Amino acid sequence: MALRTEFTELMGITHPIVSAPMGGVAGGALAAAVSEGGGLGLVGGSRADTEWVERELRIVTERTEKPWGIGFLAWGAGLEAVERALAFGPRAVLVGFGDPRPIAELVRAAGAALIVMVTDMAEAEQAMAVGADVIVAQGTESGGHGARxxxxxxxxxxxxxxxxxxxxxxxxxGIADGRGLAAVLTLGAAGALVGTRFQASLEALADPYTAKAVLEAHGEDTERSALLDIVRDSDWPSRYTARTLTHPILDRWRGRDDELARDSAAKQEYLRAVDSGELPQTVWASEAVDLIGSLEPAADLVATLAADAETALRRATGR
Incomplete structure (x- = not known):
């Protein structure tokens, strides 16, 4: 059984698997490895400086001739940065978390496919109105930012x-293995966008602490909150919160978001404590961390996800 879908046909790829454009983690090496493995690798272009993005885009173009893409935050990406990224020739551009229209015009002019991530039905309607080529429907189980x-x-x-x-x-x-991929295909999806599982890959730009934390965590160790954005003075829109592993800041300030927002001394102390190692780093992680038990090459993960999905579908249908 080959997992051919409308998405694989549109992108010219083998497997309906996309690596999420995780900021600071999804660099050129990860995107290239996923694409070489038959999926669609996405570089995380949002919130990073232009020099970093261009370096990572040079890496992906040097390491693969297969389709790849890049992701941007609709609310935070400058149009000049998008234009510079498009000059590298991505096959697709993912836009999420805000109004995709300004970036959509640039993507269409460059001839790339427009992928819009949505977190509720209002955003889905907006994606349809802007003429998205592909829509990503993100459930709240996801790691990192999503709908409050x-x-x-x-x-x-x-x-x-x-x-x-x-x-x-x-x-x-919450998709981290072939069973998850098989499940969403039966729901009518044409593929899956996978984040945390690829965060625990050899090519991801994740430090050893983050990788170890993901491998040892369980789904109940994750929590969706705005507190870790607030304490960092992050300018993420308030409608989006982030799912992370448990953290002392969450235990200390849970239910006191407004109070923390006003406490500049607490924010400064947080930064000092993280720099000194007294507090752990923030680890973005989905509820599917239970299913992640090893660091693997990203191309191997793509192959395993696809093969295990085929097995799960055959088992479900009795074939």
Whole structure:
């Protein structure tokens, strides 16, 4: 059984698997490895300085001739940075978390496919209105940022599929093995966007502490909150919170978001404590961390996800 979908046909790839453009983690080496493995690798272009992005884009173009892409935050990406990235010739550009229209115009002019990530039905409607080539429906199980009042992948993905019509939909949120990929394909998705599983890959730009934390964590060790954005004075829009592993800041300030926002001394102390090693770093992680037990080459992960999904689908159908 070959997992051919509308998405694999559109992108010219072998497997309906996309690596998430995780900021600071999804560099050129990871994106190239995923693409070489038959998926679609995405470089995390948002919030990073232009020099970093261009260095990573040079890496991906040097290491693969297969389709690859880049992701941007709709609310935080400068149009000049997007234009410079498009000059490297990505096959696709993912835009999420905000109004995609300004970036969409540049993507279309460059001839790349426009992928829009959505976290609720209003954003799905906006993606359809802007003419997205592909929509990513992100469930609240996902690691990193997502909707403050999100819906689960199991219910949200088919709702977006029904609304999207002929537009391919990818599922995101809590997908870390072939069973998850098989499940979302049966929901009508044309593939999956996978983050945390690729964060625990050899090519990811994750430090040893983060990799070890992901490998040892369980789903109940994760929590969705705005506190770690607030304490860092991050300018993420308030409608989006982040799922991370448990952290002392969450235990100390839970339910006191507004108080922490006003406490400049607490924020300064947090930065000092992280720099000195007294407090751990923030680790973005999905509820699917239970399913991640080893660091693997990203290309091998793509192959394993695809093969295990085929096995799961055959088992489910009795074939």
């Amino acid at each position: 009042q999100g819906r689960s992948t199991l219910t949200f993905v088919p709702a977006v599929v029904d609304r999207a019509g002929a537009t391919p939909v990818l599922a995101a949120g």
